[in-house]
Structure formats: structure tokens, C-alpha cells
Amino acid sequence: MLGRGGAGFPAGTKWGLMPAGKYPRYLVVNGDESEPGTYKDRLLMERDPHQLVEGCLIAAYAAGLSQVFLYIRGEMPLAHERVAVALNDAYAAGYVGKNILGTNFSVDIVLHWGAGAYVVGEETALIESLEGKRGEPRLKPPFFPAAIGLYGQPTIVNNVETLSNLPWLLVNGAQAFTAIGTATSPGTRMVAVSGHVVRPGVYEIVNGTTTFRDLLYGDEFCQGIRDGNELKAFVPGGGSAPWFTPEQLDLPFEGKLVGAAGSMLGSGAIMVMDHTTDIPTAALTLTRFYAAESCGQCTPCREGGTWLERVLQRVVDGRGTHADLAQMMEIGESICPGAFPHAASERLGLAATPFPYKMTTICFVGPSAYAPVHSALTLFRDEFEAKIVERRHIPVSIEAVGAH
Amino acid sequence: MSSYPWAAGYIDDGDRPKLVTSRFEHEDSYTLERYHATGGYAGLRAALGRTPAEVHDEVRGPPCWVVVVPGSPPAPSGA
Known part of the structure; x- marks a missing residue:
């Protein structure tokens, strides 16, 4: 599981x-589903x-726990x-x-309402919030709150969907569970x-066998791109995941394969962009969200996110320069030094x-x-160039840039 | 039927296994009565009939090694 x-x-x-031997120990349920594009836990x-x-x-x-804290996002x-x-x-x-169902097993469950901060989806920030403090992620190590978590005690933080699977698993058994999907993604x-699909x-x-093509084009799923348009790009695992293009459509929902291809499955949110999408503007929409949601603790995030948004806004507005493109990558390097994951591109x-x-x-x-x-600068740099050279607004198509 | 007015956004076309959404077709899926009527709390009863270690093993599956690399980025949210 x-x-x-x-x-x-x-x-x-x-x-x-x-x-x-360390007690008490707690279970914290992460119901603070906030990743852009994700709305599955809310339904559950x-x-x-x-x-x-x-x-x-x-x-x-x-796991030998006697206290559960159920943390649900404030906007739900x-x-x-x-x-x-x-x-x-x-x-x-x-x-x-x-004495649940007449046994010696006793558990209390406390319901807690979050206050609407995206960063509290990070498990240690959620724990801080539960303790009544400002929801800011804790320094690592320890990497897992299982060692030192809520109130300094061993704590397991599990996602809503993870826990919702357990009743079925216990009734039907692990063998039935692993018979669905693949050995590594049962x-x-x-x-x-969300985005530009028909449905x-x-x-x-x-898990593990369904491909992105199945999902986006299958009759029982999204039934293709809206208005018969061409797929341009898609985000495979929530707003924070590096983007894919049609070249990655045949990848299955298998974490290792998606990771090797340059992204992640993350929270299970797929955002689809068709060929009419203005890529720099789409990137700005996401970057603005994360810049606004920075808790401000770390300078590279607090300052870097804000500056990424400002510089990108300038480019989108048609007031950018080539130096702005280089500067955005430089700011990114200060947040994520070294090679940043991205998808392969035969075209490029x-x-x-x-x-x-x-x-x-x-x-x-x-x-x-x-x-x-x-992702946008690596896979669709020509659209940024068009913004800078032609001062053009949406829609900027790859074909038009090539003809220029 | 592919979607339900009471579960806006959820679509269940096709003959796929439904492990966590099997009750979404019922308008009153959130009630204890419906939960009981559809096998609810049978998993808990099954668990209480075993030792905690047995339940843990059932969820954990076969033994495996997990390598945690310090410095690798954490998950976007609780796993």
C-alpha cells in the first residue's frame, strides 16, 4: 500500500x-488538500x-496509536x-x-479545521499548525515525524486517500489488493x-497500468482534448510537478517511470493545456500561487518566488528582455541548485x-x-522569445514563432 | 450512469475496480446507515480479529528495503 x-x-x-516503546504516539490525517488541480480527497x-x-x-x-487528529482544510x-x-x-x-466493539482497543479522534494555508499540506507544517503555532515546516532532520512529531511524540501522518483504502484492503486481503495494478504500484x-479536456x-x-493517453483520450475517461484541439502540455502530478508534453502520453501511472521521465505523480492532479494555451501566462498563474503561499521562512523561497513572479509578469506583459529569461533561471538555481528535472523533447x-x-x-x-x-522555459522557450521580440499576447503558437 | 449530481466532478464510466469510490453512486453515501448497508466497518472487525502485527503486515506487504536519501525533497503532502 x-x-x-x-x-x-x-x-x-x-x-x-x-x-x-515510546508512547503516546499519534496518527495525523492530512486532509489539507491544497495542491493546485487536486480535489480528490475533498470528494472522499x-x-x-x-x-x-x-x-x-x-x-x-x-500501529499502536490511541489518538487520531483529523486535519481538514479550512475551505472545505x-x-x-x-x-x-x-x-x-x-x-x-x-x-x-x-473499548471499541467490546475489545481492549480504545481510540479518540479529534477533528481540526485548518485555516487555509497551502504550506500546511507539508506534514511538519501541519503538525505545527495542530500545536497552535504558525504553520511553518520544521527543520530537517528528523526527516520523518515518526521519530519526533506532534508534541514531540512519534507521529504518523497519512493522507486521506491512503487511509480510505484500508477498509477494502482488510476485507479483501493484500492478495486481492496487489492483484489490481502492478507489483510496484498496486x-x-x-x-x-482539469483543463482543456472534453470531460x-x-x-x-x-494504478501502474493506466497511461496518461488512456486517461486523457479514453472514452471512459476524459474523451480527448476539447474542440478537437491538439494537446500542447500537461502537468502530471499537481501544480508543483514539472510538465510533460504529448511525447510522454504513453507513460503509465507508475512513480518510478514518471520520475525517470522528469516529473512526479505527486497528488494525482493532471492539468491539461491545449494548443491555444499561452504558456508563459500559464506558468505565471502557477508561480504566482506558490509565491503567495510561501511561509517566508527560507530566503530562497520568500525572495526567489516573489522575484520569479515579478519577472515573469513583466515578460507576460510584453515588457521583458532576454536578460529576464536568464535571470529567472538564475533565481531558480538559487532555490534548486544543479540540474532541475524536465521531460525529454524530440523537437528540441x-x-x-x-x-x-x-x-x-x-x-x-x-x-x-x-x-x-x-518547464515552460525549457520546453517552450520560443513562446517567451515571441513575447520579448514581438511583444505579442495570447495566443502565441509554436507555428507562428517558427514562421517569424 | 457516468456521474451523479450529489458527487459533482466524479465520473465512474467503465468497468474498473472501485476500492474507495464504490459508495459514490448512493446519494446518502455519507450516512452510517448506508455505510452499514454496504459492508461498512467490516474492515475494522476483520482487523480486530487479528493481532496489530498481523494487520500491519497485511498493509505493509512483503518485506522490502527503503532507502531514504538525506536532502532529497519531501513529499508535497502526507503520504
């Missing part, structure tokens, strides 16, 4: 990282809150309401609380597709640079501000 929150870390292995909480509660109880039992009031009612009902029915996963939405797909004669990247920040927010800039 691989975690579904972004890292794809094996859930059972994570539970085993807690030091022996709104439509099947008892499944999540049951998953929490199974995890608590297996219906999810909060539904989970609250489900918890009350589960307490009343004897599923949660003391089960299903939820994906949220955007949330789909539960088979580029080989892929695999995931992950190095970074000078505590968490991923700074690199996330740079990812769209780097």
Missing part, C-alpha cells in the same frame, strides 16, 4: 518507523467519511460537516472511543483532471533530467514556484 499523498511512500513501512471526505474514519481506526490499531466546510457527523455517529455506535488511485473530473483508475533534442531535485529550502514550496517557470 503506497501512500497517495504525493511521496508514494509505503504506508506500512512508515508506520514501522516509530521508535519502539464529503462522500464517504465513514470509510476514512474506519481507515483511521485500522491504522491506529495496527461540507467535508468538515460530513466528517463531524460521521464521527459523532461512529462514537455513538461504539466504533470510536473506549491498487487504484484517484486522479483529478474533466475525478476518476478512480488502476532534449534528453530527460530525472526527478528529484536538490533544494536550498526546508520544504517544496520554493521549488514548486520554480517548476512551472523551468
Whole structure:
């Protein structure tokens, strides 16, 4: 059972990282789904809150935990309401609380409402927020809160979708679970597709075997690009993931393969851009988000994200220079030194640079501000050139640039 | 049926396994009554019938080595 929150870390292995004999130990449920393009956990909480509660109880039992904290993003009031009612009902029915179903197993579940900060999706920032502090990621090491987490105690942080899988897994068994998907990516996963497809939405797909082409063009999924347009690019794993182009369509939802191809599956959000998309503007939209969501702790993120946004805005407005393009890459280098992941491009004669990247920040927010800039500049530099040379606004097509 | 007014955005066309969205077709999928009617809390009962270590092993799967490289970027959110 691989975690579904972004890292794809094996859930059972994570539970085993807690030091022996140290109690109390906590389970924190990360329901602070905030990655741009991602809206699958919200549906799971709104439509099947008892499944999540049951998953929490199974995890608590297996890992020897007696206290669960369910942290739900502040902008999801219906999810909060539904989970609250489900918890009350589960307490009343004897599923949660003391001596559950007549056994010696006892667990309390506390519901906590977030305040709407993207960075709190990072597990140590979420823990800080739960402790009543400002939601800022903690310095590493320790790399995992399993060692030192909430209130300094061993803490497991699991994603909503990860825990929602546990009831099915316990009823049907690991063998049935691993029979779906591949050996390295078993089960299903939820994906949220947005952008220029005929039928955007949330789909539960088979992990490891479904390809991006299946998802974007399949009749049972997104049914192709809107208006019969051409696919230009897509973000395969949430706003912070490096972009792919049609050349990567045949990759399956398999973390290792996607990583080697220069991106990540991340939070399961796929954002699709057709050929009418103004690439620099699309990059600006994402970079602006991450610049605004920086907690301000790390200088490369706080200053770098802000400057990336300002310089990119200037280019998009048609007031940029070639020096601005070089400067954006230089700013990015200060956040992520060395080679940054990107997809291969036959058109450009580029080989892929695999995931992950190095970074000078505590968490991923700074690199996330740079990812769209780097992808757009690496794969669609001609569109930036057009903005600078021709001072043109949308739509800037590759063909038009080539003809210039 | 491919989508439901009460689960806006969710689409379930095709004959695929549904591990976490099997109840989305029911308008009252969020209630305890529906959860019971569709096998809810059977996983917890199954877990309580075993030892915590057995449940842990069931989720963890076969033993494997996990290499954690210091300095590698953390996940965007809880795994």
C-alpha cells in the first residue's frame, strides 16, 4: 500500500518507523488538500467519511496509536460537516472511543479545521499548525515525524486517500489488493483532471497500468482534448510537478517511470493545456500561487518566488528582455541548485533530467514556484522569445514563432 | 450512469475496480446507515480479529528495503 499523498511512500513501512516503546504516539490525517488541480480527497471526505474514519481506526490499531487528529482544510466546510457527523455517529455506535466493539482497543479522534494555508499540506507544517503555532515546516532532520512529531511524540501522518483504502484492503486481503495494478504500484488511485479536456473530473483508475493517453483520450475517461484541439502540455502530478508534453502520453501511472521521465505523480492532479494555451501566462498563474503561499521562512523561497513572479509578469506583459529569461533561471538555481528535472523533447533534442531535485529550502514550496517557470522555459522557450521580440499576447503558437 | 449530481466532478464510466469510490453512486453515501448497508466497518472487525502485527503486515506487504536519501525533497503532502 503506497501512500497517495504525493511521496508514494509505503504506508506500512512508515508506520514501522516509530521508535519502539515510546508512547503516546499519534496518527495525523492530512486532509489539507491544497495542491493546485487536486480535489480528490475533498470528494472522499464529503462522500464517504465513514470509510476514512474506519481507515483511521485500522491504522491506529495496527500501529499502536490511541489518538487520531483529523486535519481538514479550512475551505472545505461540507467535508468538515460530513466528517463531524460521521464521527459523532461512529462514537455513538461504539466504533470510536473506549473499548471499541467490546475489545481492549480504545481510540479518540479529534477533528481540526485548518485555516487555509497551502504550506500546511507539508506534514511538519501541519503538525505545527495542530500545536497552535504558525504553520511553518520544521527543520530537517528528523526527516520523518515518526521519530519526533506532534508534541514531540512519534507521529504518523497519512493522507486521506491512503487511509480510505484500508477498509477494502482488510476485507479483501493484500492478495486481492496487489492483484489490481502492478507489483510496484498496486491498487487504484484517484486522479483529478482539469483543463482543456472534453470531460474533466475525478476518476478512480488502476494504478501502474493506466497511461496518461488512456486517461486523457479514453472514452471512459476524459474523451480527448476539447474542440478537437491538439494537446500542447500537461502537468502530471499537481501544480508543483514539472510538465510533460504529448511525447510522454504513453507513460503509465507508475512513480518510478514518471520520475525517470522528469516529473512526479505527486497528488494525482493532471492539468491539461491545449494548443491555444499561452504558456508563459500559464506558468505565471502557477508561480504566482506558490509565491503567495510561501511561509517566508527560507530566503530562497520568500525572495526567489516573489522575484520569479515579478519577472515573469513583466515578460507576460510584453515588457521583458532576454536578460529576464536568464535571470529567472538564475533565481531558480538559487532555490534548486544543479540540474532541475524536465521531460525529454524530440523537437528540441532534449534528453530527460530525472526527478528529484536538490533544494536550498526546508520544504517544496520554493521549488514548486520554480517548476512551472523551468518547464515552460525549457520546453517552450520560443513562446517567451515571441513575447520579448514581438511583444505579442495570447495566443502565441509554436507555428507562428517558427514562421517569424 | 457516468456521474451523479450529489458527487459533482466524479465520473465512474467503465468497468474498473472501485476500492474507495464504490459508495459514490448512493446519494446518502455519507450516512452510517448506508455505510452499514454496504459492508461498512467490516474492515475494522476483520482487523480486530487479528493481532496489530498481523494487520500491519497485511498493509505493509512483503518485506522490502527503503532507502531514504538525506536532502532529497519531501513529499508535497502526507503520504
